[in-house]
Amino acid sequence: MLPHSYTADSLSQSQDLTSIILSSSTPQEISSACASIESFLHSHSPDQCRHFFSVTFPPLICKLFGFNDATSSPAKPKSQLANGWIDTVLLSDDADLAARVFSLLSPEGTLMSTISALDSLFLVKYVFPTERLPEWTRFMLSTDKDCSILSVICSLFKGKVGEDSINGSFRQIHLNVFEYYMFWFAYYPVCRGNRENLVSVSVKRSKKFRLENWTYSIRGSSSVNKREPERKLECNLYIRLLLAYLRSFVPVLDFRVHQSYGSLLHYASGHDGSIISRAEFLVNTFVHYWLVDNDFSPLPVNVCKSFGVSFPSRLVLGETIPTSGLGEAVKLFVEYLNLSLMQS
Incomplete structure (x- = not known):
């Protein structure tokens, strides 16, 4: 069982990380957010990442794919699809940014390895x-x-x-x-x-x-x-x-x-x-x-x-x-x- 203080700290870090992700729109902000995500995952074992995947992961998906709200109905009127990280990479034609985001999401990346380990524990x-x-x-x-x-x-x-x-x-x-x-x-x-x-x-x-x-x-x-x-x-x-x-x-x-x-x-x-x-x-x-x-x-x-x-x-x-x-x-x-x- 994780100590209460550590659990509270993990929750606070996940909330801070969520804010960083949601405010990232420019190539520089996206690269910085990717680095922050990888740093968090590197410093936490899979069973310590439950707050990340309950608090931070859904907003990350929103930003990746440009969904304004990952739980809202697609029938809600919107003038256009919000530019997510994937669209920003394509529009910027920035190979370095593409490599940065690809590294985060690739099958060999820290995020996917953490997901695999977490799923093996049936925690989320x-x-x-x-x-x-x-x-x-x-x-x-x-x-x-x-x-x-x-x-x-x-x-x-x-x-x-x-x-x-x-x-x-x-x-x-x-x-x-x-x-x-x-x-x-x-x-x-x-x-x-x-x-x-x-x-x-x-x-x-x-x-x-x-x-x-x-x-x-x-x-x-x-x-x-x-x-x-x-x-x-x-x-x-x-x-x-x-x-x-x-x-x-x-x-x-x-x-x-x-x-x-x-x-x-x-x-x-x-x-x-x-x-x-x-x-x-x-x-x-x-x-x-x-x-x-x-x-x-x-x-x-x-x-x-x-x-x-x-x-x-x-x-x-x-x-x-x-x-x-x-x-x-x-x-x-x-x-x-x-x-x-x-x-x-």
Whole structure:
């Protein structure tokens, strides 16, 4: 048990660190905040970091991705997406700043190693905002019947459907620290693209929007994009992090993708169970946030029928406009999985 004085000191330091993070907007302030975070984590053992992850980590996510409030509804009117650290790096074209933030968030960095150690101790759990979940998941959580089988029908949510402490129903998604961060990481390009669509000049919809239409947002896929100056890869922090997370958490050797509602990955025998579990979680998270297209749900129709689950038709809900800017992340993700197929 930690001494009370040490616990109070840790809480005070976490609160001070939160203030530093929330006030950081310029490249110099962001670099200083990164250094302060790493200094705090280096000087505290994982079990001493509970205040950091309960008090400081949610505001850090807000600043990273430019969310004004990580718990507020995305339906609240906003003129534009606030510039978070990732956007600031991209706009500044500052390779040193990009390297600084990448070092903090990389799989080999102090933050990720602390998250891994903390999760192994089962010390912190978060409730992920329902309104930030994929649309089909929100639909299932809206009824007691569908909610009760969500963790059975979809492996991504196995063991993650928890009780709402306010109304007592099982309509919340509980995540550990790594899962919580990756849900926000996957949600970021969706949120950013949707907000850009809201503030952009309206265009006439085509009769049908499909997944292949997302290619317009992939750099180099159109004549307009070809005329745009190419930003340095090291300053496209989101894509760099995505590739780093895939390489670290989804090993490409000795696995193949197959059609199954239970798992998207099949590793040969001998792989560590925790590695397989983390790889499946990450791939499933990106699939459910990015690759649903206009089918509403990524779950196979026969699986839904076997459990008595019926999703509304897109003819009723209306077509979904392809999310602006998501194409680059989708292209990298799909190409990475294709690489695994060629090497297996």
